[in-house]
Amino acid sequence: ARAAPPELNKGELLQRLGVSLPARLNQACFYALWHGDSKHPRSECPDPQLADVSLTQDEVIRIRTLEPLSLVDLHGQQHDMTTMMALLGELALPERALATLAAIDWQGERVITVENKGAFVDYPLQPGQLLLFAPGRNTTLAKRLIPLLPAGVQWAHFGDLDQRGIDIAIELARELNRPAMLWLPCELQPYLDHYARPVRTFATDSGKVPWRVTKQADQGDGHGTPAGVPWLDELVTKGAWLEQEVLILAARWQCWPLAAAGR
Numbered sequence: 001a002r003a004a005p006p007e008l009n010k011g012e013l014l015q016r017l018g019v020s021l022p023a024r025l026n027q028a029c030f031y032a033l034w035h036g037d038s039k040h041p042r043s044e045c046p047d048p049q050l051a052d053v054s055l056t057q058d059e060v061i062r063i064r065t066l067e068p069l070s071l072v073d074l075h076g077q078q079h080d081m082t083t084m085m086a087l088l089g090e091l092a093l094p095e096r097a098l099a100t101l102a103a104i105d106w107q108g109e110r111v112i113t114v115e116n117k118g119a120f121v122d123y124p125l126q127p128g129q130l131l132l133f134a135p136g137r138n139t140t141l142a143k144r145l146i147p148l149l150p151a152g153v154q155w156a157h158f159g160d161l162d163q164r165g166i167d168i169a170i171e172l173a174r175e176l177n178r179p180a181m182l183w184l185p186c187e188l189q190p191y192l193d194h195y196a197r198p199v200r201t202f203a204t205d206s207g208k209v210p211w212r213v214t215k216q217a218d219q220g221d222g223h224g225t226p227a228g229v230p231w232l233d234e235l236v237t238k239g240a241w242l243e244q245e246v247l248i249l250a251a252r253w254q255c256w257p258l259a260a261a262g263r
Contacts, residue, residue: 011049024096027041027055060092060140061134066125068104078105090121095141098100104148106130111149112174113142115159119244123158126253134161143175156255157182161232162199162241165209168257180258185250187232188242196240211236229256 014021014033021033032038034047063069068082069091085091109128114120120133130149134142146155155178161167173180186193202208233242 063091065130072103154180156185182256186252195246
């Protein structure tokens with residue numbers, strides 16, 4: 001007799017309020033309506049009744065390039081963003097706008113994902129480059145945008161030189177089905193000598209982790225330092241790391257392959 005009454009169907013409750021959920025809804029708004037709490041724990045499939053509702057976080061992805069860029073909508077219409085890019089210095093695309101695009105018309109050579117905001121805004125752009133701000137591990141929008149670019153555009157990642165930065169590059173490469181590449185200066189040794197810091201200086205709330213990879217000489221177990229990046233041996237051996245911001249004014253850059261990267 002004291003048992004709590006069964007919880008009413010949430011869909012029926014919304015109907016009583018005269019509320020009908022739209023096809024696309026902000027994640028926080030949905031959890032507020034459905035659970036009465038916008039910060040309710042997230043789940044992969046909140047409820048089977050919601051199969052037709054698309055939940056969004058409604059973030060933006062920031063783009064920098066010197067080349068003309070046009071957005072191609074689902075009807076094939078081209079929308080030139082070049083003037084806006086020149087005026088503002090960058091283009092910010094909302095998450096929902098990506099769902100309305102069939103392609104991005106851009107004739108450059110390389111798209112570069114950049115981990116930190118300061119490096120993204122201050123990196124001296126070169127012709128043929130397109131920068132995407134992909135903060136930390138929040139790479140969802142970058143992974144949606146890059147496939148919209150022409151198939152011949154190459155990709156590389158520019159991030160901190162620590163275990164987490166390497167992990168991000170490898171995860172991006174895996175999900176984009178591209179070779180894992182870092183975009184870094186050709187001459188790194190002077191920066192290592194001057195700016196490398198001990199891993200123990202990581203802030204406790206930084207989300208960073210100690211090195212897990214081993215030196216190239218210990219690669220026999222398949223979990224070694226990527227071939228072709230000898231400077232990484234030095235960082236691992238010394239237990240040091242390098243912030244990407246200190247590299248932005250370097251003169252010459254290249255792609256460093258991570259094909260054999262350790263996890």
